[in-house]
Amino acid sequence: MINTVFVAGLSHRSAPIEIREQLALEDDKLREVLQDIAGRGVCSELMILSTCNRVEVYGVAEVPGEAHGAAFRRMTAQRGMDFHALEPLIYTKTGADAILHAFRVAASLDSMVLGEPQILGQVKDAFALAQSCRVVGPTLHALMSQAFAVAKRVRTETEIGRFAVSVSFAAVELARKIFGSLDGKTVLLIGAGEMGELAARHLQDQGTLPVYVANRTWSRAQELARDLAGTAVRYEDFRPMMAEVDIVITSTAAPEPIIRVGDVEAALRARHERPLFFIDIAVPRNVEPAVNDLDNAFCYDVDDLRSVVESNMRERQREAHRGEILVEREVGKFAERLKDLEVVPTIVSLREKLEEIRRGEVARALGRLPGADEATKQALETLSQAIVNKVLHGPTVKLRDSSRAGHGRRWVEVISEMFGLAPKSPTEPPP
Amino acid sequence: MNAVVFDVALTAYIAAAAAALGSFFWRREDLARFASLLTVAGWVCHTGAIVLRWVDLRRVPVTTLAESVSVLIWVAVLFGLWIEYRYGMTMFGAFFLPAILALGLGLPTGLRGLALEPQSQSGWAVVHVALILVGLAALVLNFGSAVMYVLQERQIKAKRRGVFYYGLPALETLDHLTLVTLTVGFPFLTVGLLLGVIQAGRSWASPLAGDPLSIFSLVMWLVYAATLSGRAVGRWRGRRAAYFAIAGFCVLLLTLGAGALFHGRHGS
Numbered sequence: 093m094i095n096t097v098f099v100a101g102l103s104h105r106s107a108p109i110e111i112r113e114q115l116a117l118e119d120d121k122l123r124e125v126l127q128d129i130a131g132r133g134v135c136s137e138l139m140i141l142s143t144c145n146r147v148e149v150y151g152v153a154e155v156p157g158e159a160h161g162a163a164f165r166r167m168t169a170q171r172g173m174d175f176h177a178l179e180p181l182i183y184t185k186t187g188a189d190a191i192l193h194a195f196r197v198a199a200s201l202d203s204m205v206l207g208e209p210q211i212l213g214q215v216k217d218a219f220a221l222a223q224s225c226r227v228v229g230p231t232l233h234a235l236m237s238q239a240f241a242v243a244k245r246v247r248t249e250t251e252i253g254r255f256a257v258s259v260s261f262a263a264v265e266l267a268r269k270i271f272g273s274l275d276g277k278t279v280l281l282i283g284a285g286e287m288g289e290l291a292a293r294h295l296q297d298q299g300t301l302p303v304y305v306a307n308r309t310w311s312r313a314q315e316l317a318r319d320l321a322g323t324a325v326r327y328e329d330f331r332p333m334m335a336e337v338d339i340v341i342t343s344t345a346a347p348e349p350i351i352r353v354g355d356v357e358a359a360l361r362a363r364h365e366r367p368l369f370f371i372d373i374a375v376p377r378n379v380e381p382a383v384n385d386l387d388n389a390f391c392y393d394v395d396d397l398r399s400v401v402e403s404n405m406r407e408r409q410r411e412a413h414r415g416e417i418l419v420e421r422e423v424g425k426f427a428e429r430l431k432d433l434e435v436v437p438t439i440v441s442l443r444e445k446l447e448e449i450r451r452g453e454v455a456r457a458l459g460r461l462p463g464a465d466e467a468t469k470q471a472l473e474t475l476s477q478a479i480v481n482k483v484l485h486g487p488t489v490k491l492r493d494s495s496r497a498g499h500g501r502r503w504v505e506v507i508s509e510m511f512g513l514a515p516k517s518p519t520e521p522p523p
Numbered sequence: 524m525n526a527v528v529f530d531v532a533l534t535a536y537i538a539a540a541a542a543a544l545g546s547f548f549w550r551r552e553d554l555a556r557f558a559s560l561l562t563v564a565g566w567v568c569h570t571g572a573i574v575l576r577w578v579d580l581r582r583v584p585v586t587t588l589a590e591s592v593s594v595l596i597w598v599a600v601l602f603g604l605w606i607e608y609r610y611g612m613t614m615f616g617a618f619f620l621p622a623i624l625a626l627g628l629g630l631p632t633g634l635r636g637l638a639l640e641p642q643s644q645s646g647w648a649v650v651h652v653a654l655i656l657v658g659l660a661a662l663v664l665n666f667g668s669a670v671m672y673v674l675q676e677r678q679i680k681a682k683r684r685g686v687f688y689y690g691l692p693a694l695e696t697l698d699h700l701t702l703v704t705l706t707v708g709f710p711f712l713t714v715g716l717l718l719g720v721i722q723a724g725r726s727w728a729s730p731l732a733g734d735p736l737s738i739f740s741l742v743m744w745l746v747y748a749a750t751l752s753g754r755a756v757g758r759w760r761g762r763r764a765a766y767f768a769i770a771g772f773c774v775l776l777l778t779l780g781a782g783a784l785f786h787g788r789h790g791s
Contacts, residue, residue: 255689269694270693272693272694364758367760367761380768384680392682
């Protein structure tokens, strides 16, 4: 049964962005495809994940190749693309490999930016869409619930999503490393560059940070101050301001440094050496690099922030490695569960069948014993239950063992035939 | 008996220090929790050892140097655990436990060797020692947070991301902690030393002469006094304060070393 689980698709690893963009489908189109393919009977369960970084078909089918071939043919036709040109870009995985892939995707271990948090939501949406089309059965249900749980574990048990991977977030992260809590810290933004504004906004998101804006053009300073819910200050006044604020972001177009070591020394004296953090986003730089050598002054320029981002990326890779180990263990556990899933419905209907027989026979026996007292009734119940349990034991063990050994399906057929069980498709997901 | 219990406690501290350092270098939260548990276990044993000794000798066990250091460690571990909890600094153990072991490793032999010659039994002497011990315990933690500050500050300045960067708390938090431990420790140290000077003035001809422990104590007090006043006038924050805290701890170790090695009027 495990080998009927498949995934086929293309992602940022296998296909260029132009193709991914072209193939990505909106929800209502996806709905059509899902219903169409499931309606053809080539697969018993189906789900399509379509984002800008990947288009993937997950499903359960006797012949996976037939199912995902049909799905991709349908999708390319929808977009007027040539399926045969696309075919070499499509990777396919079945069984444990497919499970591993699903877990890795949901846990953001296969993402372009490792650990980015959006993918889990996208997988959940894709699953919900497939559910609403009624093309999800117990296997995909179990697979995806487990994928969500694994993704959550990876996020909480590793630090894969912890470190900033953009320049402006790296600046925020550094501010936190210097000041701890940013609540009540104040920011001075000098210049009206877009990056500077972005960094200021990210800082504001961290707590209540009053922002002061200085710009050579007074009207521009006022405008930006309004946007940031801050206060505009005269450009000539930014030096005295450095005695008050904690974080200075510079992004002016000045051709040479506007903040010199002497300025900062004076500011530090005035602020009793409370730390002062310069985020210099301007190119060429607005803050003299030697400022960083002063005690309690910290200065990062754009290149420094970029190198922080790079080292954070490496950090995420390191954490991703821990995530991979975790995911692999979960795949093993899930494969076992999936094998049980195959035989559970048979075990349940076998038990129901025998229980039904038992009840009938007990009732008949009691009918022939009108004067039976409570003790006799109890004895009959116990006796019949014991017999049923003993009879059930053999087939149950056999079914579980055989499914773990990989030939459960054969025994499901044999036992269903022997006990005359109605062919019952699994409907309930396992607990 | 109390020596055995003490050895158990010390072993727990050593294991805790190893686990804490491991958790810090490999950034393993689970190891950090394990280290905290070991520290608590060690501290409980340590409490037992001190109580047993108290009962055995029928006196407060702070009269020999070895006993004093043992109590000093006991207080420092308690403070350290509190800081870990209060500031959520799971990696604090990696810094204060080694500092504590630097004090404590001479003890297992010392406790037995020096155990039986208690000196001055006066109540004032006990208060003198007890106050100093509480002060020193805070200063041990002062050292731990200062080391963390220096490491973190260097990394932020150098713009490199070493193993320490991700595990260490924010600079301001560490600077605050250095200040808190100093302002708690210093008054205890000052009053404790003053009591000593007063008693020495009564019983010795000159309070300091010929007693290495007293002389080193004075130097230590001067270093910490300088740090605190530098802070108070608002200039010595951050790195400079941290360097002074580290220097102060070095003198603290020398002071205890002097107490152990030279036979001054404090005896040994």
